[in-house]
Every structure is written in C-alpha cells, then in structure tokens.
Amino acid sequence: DTAVSQTPKYLVTQMGNDKSIKCEQNLGHDTMYWYKQDSKKFLKIMFSYNNKELIINETVPNRFSPKSPDKAHLNLHINSLELGDSAVYFCASSRQGRTGELFFGEGSRLTVL
Amino acid sequence: GQQLNQSPQSMFIQEGEDVSMNCTSSSIFNTWLWYKQDPGEGPVLLIALYKAGELTSNGRLTAQFGITRKDSFLNISASIPSDVGIYFCAGPPSNTGKLIFGQGTTLQVKP
Numbered sequence: 013d014t015a016v017s018q019t020p021k022y023l024v025t026q027m028g029n030d031k032s033i034k035c036e037q038n039l040g041h042d043t044m045y046w047y048k049q050d051s052k053k054f055l056k057i058m059f060s061y062n063n064k065e066l067i068i069n070e071t072v073p074n075r076f077s078p079k080s081p082d083k084a085h086l087n088l089h090i091n092s093l094e095l096g097d098s099a100v101y102f103c104a105s106s107r108q109g110r111t112g113e114l115f116f117g118e119g120s121r122l123t124v125l
Numbered sequence: 126g127q128q129l130n131q132s133p134q135s136m137f138i139q140e141g142e143d144v145s146m147n148c149t150s151s152s153i154f155n156t157w158l159w160y161k162q163d164p165g166e167g168p169v170l171l172i173a174l175y176k177a178g179e180l181t182s183n184g185r186l187t188a189q190f191g192i193t194r195k196d197s198f199l200n201i202s203a204s205i206p207s208d209v210g211i212y213f214c215a216g217p218p219s220n221t222g223k224l225i226f227g228q229g230t231t232l233q234v235k236p
Binding site: 016052053054055056057060067068070102104111112113114115116117118119 | 156158162165166167168169170173211213215216217221222223224225226228229231
C-alpha cells in the first residue's frame with residue numbers, strides 16, 4: 013500500500029489551461045503539505061493543512077488553490093497555467109507535532125507548453 | 126526568508142570512499158533532518174536530530190547536530206552505487222510550523 017499517493021504522475025498541458033493534482037495519505041496523519049521542486053531541485057513549501065484547516069500559505073499566486081475535503085486528502089488546483097508553473101509538485105504528510113518528519117509522495121511532474 | 130546553505134553542491138566519488146556534507150543556517154534550529162531523494166521519487170527521511178551535539182547513525186550514515194545549533198553534518202561511509210541521489214538537509218524555523226530545505230548535494234558514485 014502506498015502511504016502518500018499523488019495523481020497524475022505526469023501532466024503535460026497548454027498555457028492558460030486549468031489543472032488539478034490529487035493527493036491521498038493512508039498514514040492517519042493530521043497534517044498535509046504541497047511542495048514545489050524547481051528545475052534546480054530546490055524544494056519550497058507552498059501550503060500546509062492541519063485537519064482540513066489551512067495553516068501555511070506561502071507567497072504563492074492565487075491561481076493556486078488547495079482544497080482539503082478531509083484530513084486524508086489534499087488537492088491542488090491551478091488556474092490559468094503559465095510556463096513558470098512547470099515543476100514537480102510533491103504532496104507530503106506528517107503527524108501533528110512532528111513537523112520535520114515528512115512522508116512524501118512520488119511527485120507530479122507538470123509541464124506547461 | 127531563512128535559508129539553509131548546503132555544501133558541496135555535488136560530489137563524484139569512487140565506490141568505497143567516505144562522503145561528508147554539511148549544512149549551515151544563519152539562525153538557530155531546534156531540529157535538523159536529512160533526506161535523500163532518488164531519481165523520479167520523493168524525498169525520504171534518513172535521520173532526524175533533536176538535540177545540540179547529538180550524533181545519530183543509520184547504517185552507514187551518521188549525522189551530527191552542531192553545538193551552535195546552526196549547522197549539521199552528514200557522513201556516509203564506504204559508499205555504494207545505490208547511495209546515488211540528492212541529499213537534502215532540512216529544518217523547521219522556530220514557531221513557523223514549516224520545514225525548509227537546503228539546496229541539496231547531488232552524489233554520484235562510480236563503481
């Protein structure tokens with residue numbers, strides 16, 4: 013059983029389109045995250061949810077909207093995609109109070125043409 | 126914002142050699158973590174350090190939490206080809222509830 017699973021793994025789309033990435037964790041964790049990894053492999057936090065509540069919202073364009081329907085799921089919707097949005101997006105989860113001990117998904121590689 | 130400076134940026138070594146990498150911060154961290162990312166995968170936690178001066182091992186990996194709380198080191202002994210990947214240091218800045226990462230050290234091992 014995959015602990016943190018993301019879909020799709022690959023996504024190729026045109027500029028201006030809207031797309032979503034889904035994430036599910038079966039670890040019973042309370043906190044979930046979205047990270048963006050750029051072409052230089054730098055990992056930057058975008059959002060964090062704790063028990064469906066948004067607790068971290070970094071300086072991210074408001075074209076990016078996370079949604080957490082329950083504590084096991086955290087989805088990322090991106091409107092009006094731009095070339096600079098091309099990256100690998102990682103979902104992660106952790107137990108409450110264990111901020112550093114993240115379990116990452118395999119990543120979703122988004123390519124905007 | 127706060128940054129973690131990791132060095133070296135990349136290493137190309139011979140199988141069997143020992144490897145050392147480090148990470149520094151301009152501010153104090155109460156936790157230091159080391160992750161490894163294999164190609165096409167997400168990062169995986171290798172070692173977590175919670176106390177200044179702490180030295181922790183995980184197989185051939187050893188990590189230390191610096192006494193000043195502004196740095197950490199990771200050593201890999203007797204490297205093997207499957208050690209190839211990107212190693213990230215990470216830490217949660219105080220009272221932020223988030224984890225920030227260093228720029229990564231890319232390790233390549235020649236059989």
